[in-house]
Structures are given as structure tokens and as C-alpha cells.
Amino acid sequence: MKFVGQTLNVGLIAVVIIALVGTVGATVMYQDSAEDIRGQNEQLRSENAELRSQLNETAGELQNARERIDALEQRLSTRTEDVDQVSGELNETEQELAATEAQLEETRDELTEARNRIVDLETQVDDLKRQRDQLEENVTYLEENVTYLEENVSKLETENENLETENENLEEENENLEEENENLEEENADLVDRLDDLCAKEENQNEDACQGYD
Template sequence: MSSLGRSLNLGLVLVVVLLTAGTVGATMFYQYSVDSLDQQNEQLRERNEALEQDLSQTRQNLSATRAELQELNSSLERTRGDVSQVANNLEDTESQLESTQSELSSTRNELQETESNLRDARNRISELTATLDELEEQRNRLENQIDDLETDNEELEETNAELETQIETLQSDIDDLEDRVDELEADLRRACSEFEDGNEPAVCSGV
């Protein structure tokens, strides 16, 4: 009995010791776990605060990005309007360009025709210039001939004047001679009248 009682007491002691050791270990483990959880909670709080700050900054960035996106959308709409206007202006410009090219083609044709007319005109001018030179040569020759004829005419006029003077002199002589003939005929008639009929000299016949 005593041996059994000692064994039971020893067992109880061991059980109590084990329970006490387990309780202390559990308490220490619990305390360690609590401290670890507190540290983790603190770290999580700090991490949460950092994430909240990041989230706030991200929201601000998102708001700014949305505002920028709206501005970009507005700018895009304006740009689309500008592009549409530019496209319309481009179409008008292309239409004007086609019209200008057509006018340019017509102008080139007119220029070619004008150049052809100009060449013809230059050729005509060359021909007329050559003709003018010939006419000037002819005019010079004619002027020389005129000068010669004028000289001849002056000489003829002088000769004519001399001849007229001679004619006047001759006419005066003729007049004098005619007067003398008239006087001689009168004298002859008087002389013949003094002869008797039938005795007149032959010179008196027909007087």
C-alpha cells in the first residue's frame, strides 16, 4: 500500500509539475503570440496607413488623369473639328488647284500661241526691216537722182532763160525786120506807082 501510495503521489507530483510547466509554457507562448500579433498589427496599421496614403495619392492622380483625359477628349474633339475644317479647306484648295492647273494649262497654250505669233512677228519684222533697208537704198538712189535731175533742171532753166533771152532778142530782130520789110514794101509800092502802066519792072508785079 505504501509503495502504491508513493507511486501515486509521485505521479501526481509529476502531473502537477507537467501541468505547471505546460501552463507556464502556454502562458509564455501566448504572451509571445500576443506580442507577435501586436507587432504584426502595428506593421499592418503602418502598412495600411501607407496604403491609404498611396490610395489617396492614386485617387488624386486618377482625378488629375481623368481631368487630363477630359481635356484631351475636348482637345481631340476640337482637333477633329479642326481636321474636318482642314479637310474641307483641303478639298477647296484641291478644287482651286485643279482650276488653277486648268487655267495654267490654258495659259501655257496661250503662251505657246503667243510665242508662235511672236516668232512670226519677229520674222515679219525682219522681212519688213530688210524691205525697209531696200526702200531706204532706193530712196537714197532716188534722192541722188532727184539731186541730179534738180541740177539738170537748174541747168535747163538757165539754158531756157538764155534761150528765152535769145528768143526775145530774135523776136525783137524779127519785129525790126518786119517793120523794115513793111517800110521797104511801102517804098516799093510808091516807087512802082510812079511808073507808067506797062513799064513797071518785074519787081512791081503783084505789089
């Protein structure tokens, strides 16, 4: 009977130790996982806010560029009309030149001025066209940049949702671990009570496992 009691006591002590080690390990593992997830969530929220700010700024630049293109198109249209008007005036002046030699000198001056004006206007038209082409390239670049940023925002939002789902799963797992921990603590308490009961018996008091339970 003494040998059986000694074997039972050693087995109970081993079970108590294993249960305590398992409880501590599970709690530490959950705390590390939850801390990592919270850090990733915070970083993603920060990156998401920065990308949204960049997207809003780029959209504003795009709107400004479009407005400048509209203004340049209007100016180009006006200059083209001016060129047509001046060309018409030039034709009229050349006809008047053929009709009257008395006004030849004056008409030649007007003709020179009109031609110079045409050159200036054509130069302005060429400059406006180049500016328009440059702005169109800028608009294309900004539109591509907006698309890129929108894709990044979408990816980050998806990743954030996945991490939130994973966090919820970890929280659920934590609740399960806490429940399991409570069960293990109850089992540990029960095992300690049984050990106390065994050590309270006179035939087991001299056992090593019962030292300190007097």
C-alpha cells in the first residue's frame, strides 16, 4: 500500500507541473501574437492615412492642371480666331493696295505690321500648343499616379481587413485559451486538494512529495 501511495503522489505532482507549464506557455504565446497584430494594424493605419493624403493632393493637382488646360484651350481658340481675323484683314489690305497706288506706302506699313502680328500670334499659338501638350503629359502622369495610389490604398485596405479578421480570430482564440486556462486552474486546484488529502494521511507524511504539507 505504501508503494502504491508513493507512485500515486509522484504521478499527481507530475500532472500538476505539466498543467502549470502548459498554462503559462499558452498565455505568453497569445500575448506575443496579439502585440504583433496590434503593431501591424497601427502601421497599416498610418500608411493608409498617408496614401489617402497623397491621393487627395494628387487629385487637387490634377484638377488644377485640367483647369489650366481649359484656360489654354480657350486662349488658343482666341489666338486662332485672331490669326484668322488678321489674315482676313491682310487679304483685304492687299486688295486695297491693288486698287489705289496713293495709299501704297501706308498700306505697306499696315501690311508689314499685320504680318508681324501674324508671326507673333503664330508663335504664341505654337507656345500654347507646346504648353498644352506638356500639360496633357502631366495630366496623364498624374492620372497614372492617382491610379497607382488608389490601387495601393485598395491593397492596404484589404490587408487591413485581413489583419482585423486575424485579430478577431486571435481574440476568439484567446477567449478559448482563457477558458481552457480556467479549466486547467480548476484541475490544478483539484489535484492540489487531492495531494493535500493524500499527504494528510499518516502513512504518506514521510514521503518526499508531502514535505511541507504538515
